[in-house]
Amino acid sequence: MESIEFQKPETVDEAVKLLQGADGNAKILAGGTDLLVQLRAHMIDPSVIVDIKSIDETRELNKNADGSYTIGAAVAGAEAHERGDITADWPGVIEAWDLIGSTQIQGRASLGGNLCNASPAGDSVPAMVAAGMTANIAGPDGRRTLPVEEVTAGPGKTNLKKGEFIVSFNLPAKPSNGGDAYLRLIPRTEMDIAVVGCGVALTLDDSGTVTSAKVSLGAVAATVLVVEDAAKAIIGSKLEPEAMSALDAACQAACKPIDDKRGTVEYRTKVAGVLARRAVSIAAERAGKN
Amino acid sequence: MAKHHISMTLNGEPTEFLCSTRQTLLDVLRDELNLTGSKEGCASGDCGACSVMVDDRLVCACLVLGAECDGKTVESIEGMADGENLHPLQQKFLEEAALQCGICTPGVLVAAKALLERNNNPTETEVRYWLAGNLCRCTGYDKIVRAVMSTAADMRENAK
Numbered sequence: 001m002e003s004i005e006f007q008k009p010e011t012v013d014e015a016v017k018l019l020q021g022a023d024g025n026a027k028i029l030a031g032g033t034d035l036l037v038q039l040r041a042h043m044i045d046p047s048v049i050v051d052i053k054s055i056d057e058t059r060e061l062n063k064n065a066d067g068s069y070t071i072g073a074a075v076a077g078a079e080a081h082e083r084g085d086i087t088a089d090w091p092g093v094i095e096a097w098d099l100i101g102s103t104q105i106q107g108r109a110s111l112g113g114n115l116c117n118a119s120p121a122g123d124s125v126p127a128m129v130a131a132g133m134t135a136n137i138a139g140p141d142g143r144r145t146l147p148v149e150e151v152t153a154g155p156g157k158t159n160l161k162k163g164e165f166i167v168s169f170n171l172p173a174k175p176s177n178g179g180d181a182y183l184r185l186i187p188r189t190e191m192d193i194a195v196v197g198c199g200v201a202l203t204l205d206d207s208g209t210v211t212s213a214k215v216s217l218g219a220v221a222a223t224v225l226v227v228e229d230a231a232k233a234i235i236g237s238k239l240e241p242e243a244m245s246a247l248d249a250a251c252q253a254a255c256k257p258i259d260d261k262r263g264t265v266e267y268r269t270k271v272a273g274v275l276a277r278r279a280v281s282i283a284a285e286r287a288g289k290n
Numbered sequence: 291m292a293k294h295h296i297s298m299t300l301n302g303e304p305t306e307f308l309c310s311t312r313q314t315l316l317d318v319l320r321d322e323l324n325l326t327g328s329k330e331g332c333a334s335g336d337c338g339a340c341s342v343m344v345d346d347r348l349v350c351a352c353l354v355l356g357a358e359c360d361g362k363t364v365e366s367i368e369g370m371a372d373g374e375n376l377h378p379l380q381q382k383f384l385e386e387a388a389l390q391c392g393i394c395t396p397g398v399l400v401a402a403k404a405l406l407e408r409n410n411n412p413t414e415t416e417v418r419y420w421l422a423g424n425l426c427r428c429t430g431y432d433k434i435v436r437a438v439m440s441t442a443a444d445m446r447e448n449a450k
Contacts, residue, residue: 036354104349108349
């Protein structure tokens with residue numbers, strides 16, 4: 001067991017240099033709730049740990065002039081929740097973040113970490129995807145932006161290149177007549193890993209017809225899915241039973257889940273359709289209240 | 291590699307220690323600073339027996355690196371009583387026997403104190419959710435929850 005270097009850069013450039021220089025063996029520390037467990041279990045053996053929390057941008061939590069939010073990659077779920085404005089605008093996003101772990105974990109676990117740990121069952125991800133969040137990435141070639149759904153490549157794998165890391169996220173301004181919701185199924189009441197998670201964001205017109213929608217499923221494939229056919233099934237509808245059945249069927253068709261102790265392929269597939277129906281209903285109710 | 295020289299405020303006192311990168315705040319508290327009140331149950335953030343406050347935020351000390359704590363303010367169970375005077379939660383836990391083997395108790399007390407400082411009138415559901423990250427291996431949850439509720443009632447009464 002080699003000793004590990006510990007670095008606390010104060011600028012993005014410094015962090016990129018450290019990540020680039022570490023021969024692919026650097027690990028980023030934000031909340032540490034996955035990193036320290038992996039370290040302890042000898043799943044990883046980094047040569048350097050780069051604590052990004054001293055970089056102001058990673059700790060930012062701002063509502064911008066256009067109504068969008070900039071949320072630092074190292075901001076913990078509890079910190080985002082405690083700002084009432086995000087909860088009011090995007091209750092589904094906050095619901096998803098609030099489902100991650102206990103009080104102790106919520107005070108530390110970061111959004112960037114939940115995404116980059118790249119568990120197919122990460123609870124924050126389907127809600128971030130549905131809301132249209134993007135990741136602001138810094139690296140040796142400068143900055144780039146990726147939709148959240150394009151960040152992960154498979155279980156434990158991201159599309160970030162060597163030396164790159166997520167600095168912050170953009171959460172779009174809440175559309176007028178918009179609503180979102182996140183639901184997940186777990187075998188117990190609290191603190192477990194999703195069997196299925198479903199994030200939905202949609203907008204309605206004054207007559208209650210769905211004008212836009214994004215439906216995202218977690219824990220039913222190697223990465224979080226964007227189910228375009230599910231969105232198409234409800235756009236233009238007033239969520240009549242036929243539209244909801246088509247939504248359900250589209251979600252089931254998109255599932256490519258694994259069998260494990262939490263759920264079989266059949267169970268996960270069925271539940272994906274049910275959660276999508278329920279999440280769409282909640283999102284529509286919220287959109288109607290605006 | 292050289293050890294990290296860390297300065298933090300621990301239970302109100304300036305504290306310095308040396309640690310390697312791999313040492314968690316829990317390792318530092320127990321092995322370097324000889325404060326063994328915080329317990330190691332799971333070492334993976336599941337059990338809450340090592341709950342402490344870092345910069346006024348309830349965390350598991352096993353999921354924080356010692357090296358991260360430079361300049362931080364840390365409060366552990368050892369800072370809860372004021373000398374010989376127990377904190378109302380500690381007193382109530384004794385009076386109502388809200389502990390059996392005692393391993394989870396320091397973490398439960400630190401977590402419950404954090405709750406009551408934010409909300410002195412929690413519902414039973416709020417107490418149970420807040421303490422869901424503190425596992426009691428004796429499964430003595432009902433007495434724990436009742437003691438927290440009853441301390442909150444006393445604190446509200448005393449505040450009148």
